[in-house]
Amino acid sequence: MADTAAHLVNRVLPHVPYRQWVLSLPRRVRFRLARDSNLLGWVVTRFLAKVFAWQRRRARRLGLVDPSCGAVTFVQRFGSLLNLDCHAHALVPDGVFVAAADGTVAFHALPPPSDAEVGRLLAQIARTIHARVERLAEDDDGNEPPDALAHDQAAALSEPALARFAAVSSASRRTAFVEGYSLHADREIDVDDRDALERLCRYGARSPIANSRLSLDDRGRVVIALKRPLRDGRRELVFEPSEFIRRLAVLVPPPRRHLTRYHGVLASHHRWRSAVVPVRVARDVIVARRFRRLASAGQTLLTEVPTVILSAANRRSGLIPVMIAPPAAEISVPATPPTLSMAQHDRQLLVAALVAHDGSIATVARVLGLSRARSTTR
Numbered sequence: 001m002a003d004t005a006a007h008l009v010n011r012v013l014p015h016v017p018y019r020q021w022v023l024s025l026p027r028r029v030r031f032r033l034a035r036d037s038n039l040l041g042w043v044v045t046r047f048l049a050k051v052f053a054w055q056r057r058r059a060r061r062l063g064l065v066d067p068s069c070g071a072v073t074f075v076q077r078f079g080s081l082l083n084l085d086c087h088a089h090a091l092v093p094d095g096v097f098v099a100a101a102d103g104t105v106a107f108h109a110l111p112p113p114s115d116a117e118v119g120r121l122l123a124q125i126a127r128t129i130h131a132r133v134e135r136l137a138e139d140d141d142g143n144e145p146p147d148a149l150a151h152d153q154a155a156a157l158s159e160p161a162l163a164r165f166a167a168v169s170s171a172s173r174r175t176a177f178v179e180g181y182s183l184h185a186d187r188e189i190d191v192d193d194r195d196a197l198e199r200l201c202r203y204g205a206r207s208p209i210a211n212s213r214l215s216l217d218d219r220g221r222v223v224i225a226l227k228r229p230l231r232d233g234r235r236e237l238v239f240e241p242s243e244f245i246r247r248l249a250v251l252v253p254p255p256r257r258h259l260t261r262y263h264g265v266l267a268s269h270h271r272w273r274s275a276v277v278p279v280r281v282a283r284d285v286i287v288a289r290r291f292r293r294l295a296s297a298g299q300t301l302l303t304e305v306p307t308v309i310l311s312a313a314n315r316r317s318g319l320i321p322v323m324i325a326p327p328a329a330e331i332s333v334p335a336t337p338p339t340l341s342m343a344q345h346d347r348q349l350l351v352a353a354l355v356a357h358d359g360s361i362a363t364v365a366r367v368l369g370l371s372r373a374r375s376t377t378r
Helices: 004-012 027-035 039-060 117-138 149-155 196-202 241-251 288-299 342-358 361-368
Strands: 018-024 070-078 085-092 095-099 105-110 176-180 179-188 215-217 223-225 236-239 260-264 308-311 319-325
Touching: 004 085, 004 196, 018 196, 027 039, 027 085, 027 117, 039 070, 039 085, 039 117, 039 260, 070 196, 085 196, 085 215, 105 236, 117 176, 117 179, 179 196, 236 241
Parallel strands: none
Antiparallel strands: 018 085, 018 179, 070 085, 070 260, 095 105, 176 179, 215 223, 223 236, 308 319
């Protein structure tokens, strides 16, 4: 989760404003998507095709010629109650990319969608998906052999009795609902708020349940703490171990099916991809902003943040930290480890900086909360 989010922010997502589009589907469609990964991919593609077509139409009205769009989509197969809920979170640049006469590619922001436009988009998406699902239903002969996984998937579509979250007041706009389909497009990220963009990527790439919310009761049952209370006042769900394993099993995606997908100019083979993704000075440069955020989260006091280049020329033999700026005049390491969850390369960056500063592996171990640490530097 953290590695995926950091990779997207540092190396894939251009420095432009973004809008999150979330498509949810009715239960009768979720079951088919859980059973048919090809259909799930088709639904995501058609969903983004409608959004891209709407963006291009708006761009042409503004006089832009041959605009192109892009997106990174997170496919999630789970809901907040550990139920089977296939839906899509799409991070879409809030504008279009247009090539100039000299070959450069420029970004042009678009006005935000209105509530009516979101409603019309959802109506088009729902009609397209419904027609495809109905054709597939007509082609089914009903002679499929019994399938234990299908039985568990159908059971996981249903939420536990009374397991509805308590109603909360919301003034959410740019949201539409049509016969079990819903489309939400009110979450926007400013061009300079890369930390918020990374948090949104972490949310999209997260796992079905956080370990911190899991526990065992006195009877050995699995207890899941909920973020918000249910309508009946419950703040946790309880599963027998076998039932909990069945719930997790149906949420596992099919093999060789990616849950993070790239579309438009952000697709790997698009001719403009190299022109729109963040510029990298070198393959293994990690920007000082991420170290600054980690240092702040760990209450580390730095007077100057050094730029650290982590050479990956020989990853098997370890990291080679190279300081290209003066180290901090004073560094104060906290007695307790940081509470945030660090991505792997975040840890590598912090290790390299601390070792380069005073060469103390014990310092690194205390910051990362490790009982012991091996020196991997040369």
